[in-house]
Amino acid sequence: xxxxxxxxxxxxxxxxxxxxxxxxxxxxxxxxxxxxxxxxxxxxxxxxxxxxxxxxxxxxxxxxxxxxxxxxxxxxxxxxxxxxxxxxxxxxxxxxxxxxxxxxxxxxxxxxxxxxxxxxxxxxxxxxxxxxxxxxxxxxxxxxxxxxxxxxxxxxxxxxxxxxxxxxxxxxxxxxxxxxxxxxxxxxxxxxxxxxxxxxxxxxxxxxxxxxxxxxxxxxxxxxxxxxxxxxxxxxxxxxxxxxxxxxxxxxxxxxxxxxxxxxxxxxxxxxxxxxxxxxxxxxxxxxxxxxxxxxxxxxxxxxxxxxxxxxxxxxxxxxxxxxxxxxxxxxxxxxx
Amino acid sequence: xxxxxxxxxxxxxxxxxxxxxxxxxxxxxxxxxxxxxxxxxxxxxxxxxxxxxxxxxxxxxxxxxxxxxxxxxxxxxxxxxxxxxxxxxxxxxxxxxxxxxxxxxxxxxxxxxxxxxxxxxxxxxxxxxxxxxxxxxxxxxxxxxxxxxxxxxxxxxxxxxxxxxxxxxxxxxxxxxxxxxxxxxxxxxxxxxxxxxxxxxxxxxxxxxxxxxxxxxxxxxxxxxxxxxxxxxxxxxxxxxxxxxxxxxxxxxxxxxxxx
Numbered sequence: 001x002x003x004x005x006x007x008x009x010x011x012x013x014x015x016x017x018x019x020x021x022x023x024x025x026x027x028x029x030x031x032x033x034x035x036x037x038x039x040x041x042x043x044x045x046x047x048x049x050x051x052x053x054x055x056x057x058x059x060x061x062x063x064x065x066x067x068x069x070x071x072x073x074x075x076x077x078x079x080x081x082x083x084x085x086x087x088x089x090x091x092x093x094x095x096x097x098x099x100x101x102x103x104x105x106x107x108x109x110x111x112x113x114x115x116x117x118x119x120x121x122x123x124x125x126x127x128x129x130x131x132x133x134x135x136x137x138x139x140x141x142x143x144x145x146x147x148x149x150x151x152x153x154x155x156x157x158x159x160x161x162x163x164x165x166x167x168x169x170x171x172x173x174x175x176x177x178x179x180x181x182x183x184x185x186x187x188x189x190x191x192x193x194x195x196x197x198x199x200x201x202x203x204x205x206x207x208x209x210x211x212x213x214x215x216x217x218x219x220x221x222x223x224x225x226x227x228x229x230x231x232x233x234x235x236x237x238x239x240x241x242x243x244x245x246x247x248x249x250x251x252x253x254x255x256x257x258x259x260x261x262x263x264x265x266x267x268x269x270x271x272x273x274x275x276x277x278x279x280x281x282x283x284x285x286x287x288x289x290x291x292x293x294x295x296x297x298x299x300x301x302x303x304x305x306x307x308x309x310x311x312x313x314x315x316x317x318x319x320x321x322x323x324x325x326x327x328x329x330x331x332x333x334x335x336x337x
Numbered sequence: 338x339x340x341x342x343x344x345x346x347x348x349x350x351x352x353x354x355x356x357x358x359x360x361x362x363x364x365x366x367x368x369x370x371x372x373x374x375x376x377x378x379x380x381x382x383x384x385x386x387x388x389x390x391x392x393x394x395x396x397x398x399x400x401x402x403x404x405x406x407x408x409x410x411x412x413x414x415x416x417x418x419x420x421x422x423x424x425x426x427x428x429x430x431x432x433x434x435x436x437x438x439x440x441x442x443x444x445x446x447x448x449x450x451x452x453x454x455x456x457x458x459x460x461x462x463x464x465x466x467x468x469x470x471x472x473x474x475x476x477x478x479x480x481x482x483x484x485x486x487x488x489x490x491x492x493x494x495x496x497x498x499x500x501x502x503x504x505x506x507x508x509x510x511x512x513x514x515x516x517x518x519x520x521x522x523x524x525x526x527x528x529x530x531x532x533x534x535x536x537x538x539x540x541x542x543x544x545x546x547x548x549x550x551x552x553x554x555x556x557x558x559x560x561x562x563x564x565x566x567x568x569x570x571x572x573x574x575x576x577x578x579x580x581x582x583x584x585x586x587x588x589x590x591x592x593x594x595x596x597x
Contacts, residue, residue: 321496
C-alpha cells in the first residue's frame with residue numbers, strides 16, 4: 001500500500017546511489033536514456049544503469065516491506081472485529097496487502113535480488129518500510145481510518161507509479177492501485193456507518209483521525225526543498241510527481257470527504273486559499289517523522305520483531321517443504337533410472 | 338424447526354470458531370504464501386458461518402441476526418467440536434501461553450476438512466434447501482482446505498526430522514478429539530430424523546480411509562485413541578473457548594447498540 005517515496009534512504013545519513021554511471025557503455029546508456037525520454041518501459045532483460053537498478057530494488061523492496069509490515073496494525077483487529085461482515089472484509093483486506101507484498105517481491109526479483117536477500121534487508125533493519133506502520137491501532141475505527149486516509153495517501157503516491165519506467169513495477173502497480181482504491185472506499189464506508197451509530201462510535205472515529213491525520217501527510221515524504229534525490233527519480237521516470245504536489249492533492253481531496261463524514265481534521269490552519277485554489281495546511285512535525293523513521297516510533301521494535309519472529313518460527317516449515325521436494329525429486333529420478 | 342436451527346448452529350459454530358483460530362496466523366505465517374492461504378481458509382469459514390447463522394436467524398423468525406448469534410451467545414451455548422477451539426499448540430491449560438505451532442494448525446485443518454468434505458457432500462440433499470445450497474458451496478471450499486492441509490501434512494511428515502516430530506506430536510494431541518465426531522448429539526439426531534442433517538457415523542469409514550491414506554503417505558503413525566471423548570457440540574467445552582469468545586465478542590458486547 002504504501003510507498004513512502006524512495007528519497008527516504010536505507011540508513012540514516014546514507015546518501016542515495018551515485019547518479020551518474022561512470023563506466024557504463026555510452027551506447028547502451030544512450031539507448032536507455034532514449035527509451036526513458038520516449039516514455040517507454042524498461043524490461044528485466046534490458047540493459048540498465050546499475051544506479052537505476054539499485055534505486056528500483058530499494059524502492060520496490062521498501063514498498064513490499066511496507067505491505068508486509070502493514071498487515072500487522074490492521075491484523076491487530078481481526079480477532080475483535082465487531083461483526084462477521086467486518087471480520088471478513090478485514091481479513092480479505094489484510095490478505096490483499098500480503099498479496100501486494102508477494103507481487104512486489106516478485107517484481108524486485110526480476111532485478112536480480114532474491115526474496116531471501118530482500119527479507120534479510122528488512123529483518124536486519126537495513127531496509128526501511130513506511131513509517132506510518134510504526135503507530136499503534138488503538139480502536140476499531142483505526143481500521144476504517146487506515147483504509148480511508150492511509151490507503152488514500154498511498155493511492156496518491158502510487159497512481160503515478162502505474163506509469164513508472166520499469167515494466168514489472170508499473171504493471172504490479174496497476175493491480176495494487178485497483179485494490180487500494182477499493183480498500184479506501186471500504187474504509188470510508190466503515191467510518192460512515194460508525195458515524196451514524198452511537199456517540200461512542202463517533203468518538204472512536206474522531207480519535208482515530210486525530211492520531212492518523214498528520215502521519216498521513218508525512219507519508220508523502222519530506223518537502224521538495226529537502227528532497228535532493230527526487231530529480232534523479234523524475235529523470236528516470238520512477239517518480240512522477242513531487243512530494244509536496246502529491247501531499248496537496250491528498251489534502252484537497254480529503255477535506256470535503258471529512259466534511260461529509262462529519263469529523264474535524266486536527267489542523268487549525270487548514271483552510272481554503274482562494275488565490276491558490278488549494279487548501280492551506282499547518283506545519284508537519286518533521287522531527288517526529290524522522291525520529292520514527294530512525295527507529296524511535298512507538299511500534300518500530302514490535303513491528304520488526306514480529307516479522308523476524310514469524311520468519312524464524314517458520315524456518316522449520318520452509319525446511320520441511322524443501323526437504324520433501326528434494327525427496328520427491330530423488331524418487332522421481334530413481335524411478336526414471 | 339428447532340431441530341434445524343440447533344443443527345445449523347452446530348455447523349455455524351464450527352465454522353466461526355475455526356475461522357477465528359485460523360485468522361490468528363494473519364501476519365505471522367511461516368511464509369508469505371501460507372499467510373495468504375490461511376487467510377483464505379479463514380475467509381471461507383467465516384463466509385460459511387455467516388450463511389449458516391443467517392439461515393438459523395431466518396428460521397428463528399424473531400428478528401435475530403447473524404451477529405447476535407455469533408457475538409451474543411456465551412460459550413455454553415456454542416455447539417462446535419472441541420477440536421476446533423483449541424489453540425495452535427500442544428496440550429496446555431486455558432490461560433497458558435505458548436507459541437503457535439503450524440503443525441497443529443495443519444493437522445487440525447486436515448482432520449476437520451477430511452470430515453467436512455463428506456458432511457457437505459451429504460448435506461447437498463438436505464431437506465432444508467437453503468442448507469443444501471450452502472453445502473454445495475462449502476463442499477468446494479472444504480475440498481480446497483483438505484487439499485491444502487493434506488499437502489502440508491505429507492510435506493511435514495516426510496520432510497525433516499523436526500517437521501516429522503512436530504507433525505506426529507500434533508496428530509497424537511489432536512486425533513483423540515475427533516472421537517467427538519462419531520457421537521450423536523440430540524440436535525444431530527433430531528436433524529437426521531427431520532431429513533435435514535447427516536448421520537456422521539455413516540461417514541466414519543470414508544473419513545478413516547482419507548486419514549489413514551494421508552498419514553501413511555506422510556510416514557506418520559496413527560495413535561491408538563483412548564480416553565476422554567469431548568462434548569463441545571452439546572455445549573461442554575474446553576477451557577479454551579471462553580478465551581476465544583472473550584476476545585472475539587469483546588468489542589461487539591462493549592457497544593451493543595453500535596452499528597458496524
